Amino acid sequence: MQRKVMDVVVVGGGIVGTAILRKLSFYDLTVALVEKQPDVCEGASKANSGIIHTGFDAKPQTVEAECLRLSRELWPDLVSQLKIPYISCGAVMVATSEEEKEIIFSTYVPNAQANGVEVHWMEAEELREMNPAVSDQALGGLVISDEAICDPFWATRANAELAVLNGAEVLLGAGVERIEQEVDHLRLVLDDGREILTRYVVNAAGLWADEIARMIGDDSFTLTPRKGQFLLTEEQVDITQIILPVPTKISKGVLISPVVFGGFLLGPTAEDQEDKWDRSTTSEGLTFVSEGCSKLVPQTRNMSTIRQFAGLRAVCSEGDFVIRPSSQNQRMVHAAGIRSTGVSASPGIAELVVEKLEQAGLMLDPKSDPTLELPELFGEADGSETGEIICLCRSISRGELLGALSRPIRCTTVDGLKRRTGATLGECQGNCCIPKIMDILAEQSAMGPEQPLKGLRHSHVAMRGAK
C-alpha cells in the first residue's frame, strides 16, 4: 500500500468508520481503513447499550436526527445482509409519577412526532402484562415499538468483513501519527513508520477525531469523554422491552435492556471526565446504576451481576454530529462527535459522508457486481463445532475458535475471539478458559512471536517463559 495512491482512507475502525468503509467498497475506488488497536471495535463501539435507537428523543433538525432518520430505513436490509444478531423488542419510557407522565406528553410525544417516529401511550395494566417486573408505582409508559437491540461488535466486524470481500484493505495496529498535506494528496504517517498516500481521508477516530483534525491544523471542534458505567446480569428479569426512565433536568437516568445473547444490561451513568483512556468502574457509579434501575424494576437492587464495564461517549463542543469536510482541507471529511447514538446512526452517517466526499470531488462509479451480503460462513461460528470444549460456560469448541481465526478480519486477541464466538462471556468470565484460548492464539501464530494480547495494544495477559 505504501507505493500506490489510495482514493480514500478511513481513520478509525469503530462502527462509524467500518460503516463508511462498507459503503465506499461498493464503488470503483481503492479504499482502506486504518485502526490503531489490534482489532476493530475497540473504542466506544464495544461498550454501549447496544440499542438501535429510532431517534424519537433526538433534537429535531440536527445532523444526528437526520442520520437516525436515514438509518431507520437502512437497518432492516442491513440486519439481513450482515446477519447481525438483532431483536425488535421495542422500548417503553416508564412514568412513575404524574409529573413524569406530563413530561412525556409535553416533551417526548411532540419530539417523536417532529422526528417522524411512531409512539403510543400504554396504560399501567398492559405495561405490567408485558413487563411483569416493572414497579407497581408505574402509571404507564410511552411505547417506541421500533426500538431494537443488536450486537454492536458483530455489526462493526461484519461491516469491515463485507468491505474486505469487496476489495477494501483493513490495517490493524496502525495508528495515524501525523498527516502531511500535499498538493493533490494527504500523506498519513503511521506510528510504525509506514506511510499511506491518499486523495481523501475520512476522520472517524471517535474520541480522538479532534486530534486527527488538528493534524491538518483544524481546531474547529473539541471532544471530551463522558463515561457510562454498566452492570450485566444473567438473572432472569421479567421484561420483554427496553425499560427507559423519564429523564430529569439533572440526569438522563439509567435503563434496563435485554441483551441479544441473553442476560440484561443495567446502566449507563453519564460522568464527564478529562482522561480519554479512563474506562474504570467505580462503586459510586455502579450503586447509582443499581439504585436508578431499581426505581423502575425493583428486583435489580440486589441482583447478582457477572460483569461491570464502562464506555466513553465523545461529547462534542458543537453539540451535534460533525459531518463535513474540514475547512482547512476539503480532502478530509469528518465523521466526528458521534456521541450517544452512533451504533444506530452509523448507516445514515455513511450515506452523508459519501455524499460529502462526492461534493468534495470524489468520483463515485458503482461497482458492477459488488457483494452486498456477507456469506453465511462469516455470519455463524463457522459450523465447526468440533474438538475439545474450551469455554465450558458457553460450550464453545476448539473448532469454533479456529473457525473465527480464519475470517477476513485478522483476530489476534483474547477479546477478539470472545466477541467473535462468545467464549469467556459466561458465568466464569474466562477464569477457566483464557489460558487455553491464549494457547490457541499462540499456536495459530497469526500474531507473530509476541504474546497474545487481551484486547488493546500492550494489554499482555501473561508473561510466557518467566521464571
Ligand SMILES: Cc1cc2nc3c(=O)[nH]c(=O)nc-3n(C[C@H](O)[C@H](O)[C@H](O)COP(=O)(O)OP(=O)(O)OC[C@H]3O[C@@H](n4cnc5c(N)ncnc54)[C@H](O)[C@@H]3O)c2cc1C
Ligand atoms: C455508555 C454508552 C452507551 C451508548 N449506548 C448506545 C446505544 O445504545 N445505541 C447507540 O446507537 N449508540 C450508543 N452509544 C454511542 C455509540 O457507542 C458511539 O456513538 C459509537 O460507538 C461511536 O462510534 P465511532 O466509530 O465514532 O467511535 P469508536 O468506536 O470509538 O471508534 C473510533 C476508533 O478510532 C480509532 N482511532 C483513534 N485514533 C486513531 C488514530 N490516530 N489512528 C487510527 N485509529 C484511531 C480508535 O482506536 C477507535 O477504534 C453509547 C455510548 C456509550 C459510551
